[in-house]
Amino acid sequence: SQQGEEDPQALSIQEGENATMNCSYKTSINNLQWYRQNSGRGLVHLILIRSNEREKHSGRLRVTLDTSKKSSSLLITASRAADTASYFCATDAGGSEKLVFGKGTKLTVNP
């Protein structure tokens, strides 16, 4: 079964609004990463948060991690049309050497 599962599967908002995406996972982790993928292009690493961290910021991105609930959220503030992409969370699935990706949230930011 999927280690990381994003919620919602699809999200459509207006430019300037905030977008929140959630990720849940099943096993213990050492870290959780968020990636972005634009249509037809490769993955772009956004941010990594370790299991002993609760919140991390990078530009307009804010990531939280709740290990007790096995969940993470990615908040994009003041969204732009250029933020339109699919967003994936990825975990190391209990410290294994393999990065396991969720199915992604497709974000559409309307101008």
Add this chain to the structure above:
Amino acid sequence: NAGVTQTPKFQVLKTGQSMTLQCAQDMNHEYMSWYRQDPGMGLRLIHYSVGAGITDQGEVPNGYNVSRSTTEDFPLRLLSAAPSQTSVYFCASTLLAGDQETQYFGPGTRLLVL
């Protein structure tokens, strides 16, 4: 623009030796990162940097050091090479939360540690 350049392309080390993998980009990207790719596995993040003077550890940082004294350069140092560090190393850069949508990868450095 040359994009992302890496040197050397191939290197053989003996266990315990140290070396620096060079990475440079001429696109004025803020964000740079180092990955290693092992057979049958996806990319694993070693270290990354969100700008000059700022570095952070990725998923597999042990045995590696980085520095970011300039926007252009992001060298990766192996302090004491081990056979487990035999891998292909990719450097990448991208604009941080900007309009650029593509992460640019270098051609890779193939490292063999005996």
